[in-house]
Amino acid sequence: MFKPLDPLLHSELRLAVISILISVEEADFVFLRNKTKATAGNLSVQLDKLQQAGYIVIAKGFNGKMPRTTCRITDAGREAFRLYVEALRSYIDPS
Amino acid sequence: MFKPLDPLLHSELRLAVISILISVEEADFVFLRNKTKATAGNLSVQLDKLQQAGYIVIAKGFNGKMPRTTCRITDAGREAFRLYVEALRSYIDPS
DNA sequence: ATAAAGTAGTTTATATTATAAACCAAATAA
DNA sequence: TTATTTGGTTTATAATATAAACTACTTTAT
Numbered sequence: 001m002f003k004p005l006d007p008l009l010h011s012e013l014r015l016a017v018i019s020i021l022i023s024v025e026e027a028d029f030v031f032l033r034n035k036t037k038a039t040a041g042n043l044s045v046q047l048d049k050l051q052q053a054g055y056i057v058i059a060k061g062f063n064g065k066m067p068r069t070t071c072r073i074t075d076a077g078r079e080a081f082r083l084y085v086e087a088l089r090s091y092i093d094p095s
Numbered sequence: 096m097f098k099p100l101d102p103l104l105h106s107e108l109r110l111a112v113i114s115i116l117i118s119v120e121e122a123d124f125v126f127l128r129n130k131t132k133a134t135a136g137n138l139s140v141q142l143d144k145l146q147q148a149g150y151i152v153i154a155k156g157f158n159g160k161m162p163r164t165t166c167r168i169t170d171a172g173r174e175a176f177r178l179y180v181e182a183l184r185s186y187i188d189p190s
Numbered sequence: 191a192t193a194a195a196g197t198a199g200t201t202t203a204t205a206t207t208a209t210a211a212a213c214c215a216a217a218t219a220a
Numbered sequence: 221t222t223a224t225t226t227g228g229t230t231t232a233t234a235a236t237a238t239a240a241a242c243t244a245c246t247t248t249a250t
Contacts, residue, residue: 011208036097044228092180135199159246161198
């Protein structure tokens, strides 16, 4: 009947992050913060969780002298998102 | 960009409950517990929240001698669900 | 009649999660 | 040089989800 919803993606902010990364190849911390309107603290924590889960990879570098954190989705992340959307349909599609 | 997700519906169990009530006119506690596989305690708490929010109405009665709790979705509940699904699309639809 | 087991829930304690506030280190602007 | 801004992280707190324990009864077995 109802498919379980991956708790890692069933979070407004983490879902928004994955939703962005799905279509963008790579995005940095500031870009994600702007797009999601999240606080930096919350974003930092949630990116960490996505990385722990293997759904994204985070690379730390510099843009000139300023620190720069860039994120990409992994294959596991893409697959998790696909499964999450599929599971959602079991709740929202009139079937 | 991303529409906010009503926190009252952004919960696996509450979403499942609303998803059932949308299509069934009325359902009792035991039916909901069976369909959702939730524990009774959790279901009790979440039904209460949905009622507090005005998304469902709960009626207490008896089936013979046994207590019976029946739930129906309200117009507000139906509208909240519609908006929730619409908001979800801003995360999952490739647009 | 009484004890044991089952039904239909509620309450409460605990673990998990989300969030913001406070902080840090470095860069830039006044 | 002392603010202010940028790009974050850590930590404290509030909110949420969940299960375990409990209540109140009914049914069944002895």
